[in-house]
Amino acid sequence: MKRLRDFCAILMLGVFAAFPAAAEIKIEGLWIRATAGAGKVTGGFGTIRNTGVNADDLVAVHTPVAATGQIHEASHEGGVMRMDQIAHLEIPAGAAVSLAPGAGHHFMLMGVTAPLKPGDLVEVTLVFRDAGPIKAMATVKPLSAPK
Ligand SMILES: [Cu+2]
Numbered sequence: 686m687k688r689l690r691d692f693c694a695i696l697m698l699g700v701f702a703a704f705p706a707a708a709e710i711k712i713e714g715l716w717i718r719a720t721a722g723a724g725k726v727t728g729g730f731g732t733i734r735n736t737g738v739n740a741d742d743l744v745a746v747h748t749p750v751a752a753t754g755q756i757h758e759a760s761h762e763g764g765v766m767r768m769d770q771i772a773h774l775e776i777p778a779g780a781a782v783s784l785a786p787g788a789g790h791h792f793m794l795m796g797v798t799a800p801l802k803p804g805d806l807v808e809v810t811l812v813f814r815d816a817g818p819i820k821a822m823a824t825v826k827p828l829s830a831p832k
Contacts, residue, residue: 709737710776710813712821717794717809718786719828720801727801728757729792729809729823734781742773745812748823752796754809759788768793773814786832803827 715731735741746754757768766788774790776782784791792811801807805825812818 710735710741710816710819712811712819713781715809715821715823716826716830717801717807717823718830719803719805719825720797721828723800725797726793726795727797728786729754729794730784730786731821731823732781732783733776733811735776735778738778739815740775740777741816742775742814743811744773744814746792746794747810747812747818748794748807750798750801750807751794752798753794755793755795757791757793759791761788776813786830801825 711734713732713734715729717729718727720727729746733743743756746756748754755770756772756774758771758774759766759768761767770793771790774782782790803825807823807825808820809823810818810820
């Protein structure tokens, strides 16, 4: 009996270790704007939902199709759009943060290795401080997608 209980405890530990809070962060509607010509920089958007009871931070973005991913904060300054790289983006508990064109947040891919065409599917890994890396597929939308 004791052996069975120990076995169950180990099994449970294994399950929790394999999926550390992964269910608490959900990535929805991820998309990337197509690259223009030989352009090597583009933006990525979508919604990050935190169904957990603790805030988490988006700390990095990786994709096989670009050398670097950055988290950006965009704002209007005297009629000009300005973008700044930020080290992390907080996803409050029980909230959804949308990464959208225009003022607000988005991620940026630099050093895109091959042109991204509308309809392409791109794997993107969003890395969270607590939830760890979460992979999602992003759809490439036309250059003309809403700015
Ligand atoms: Cu940007």
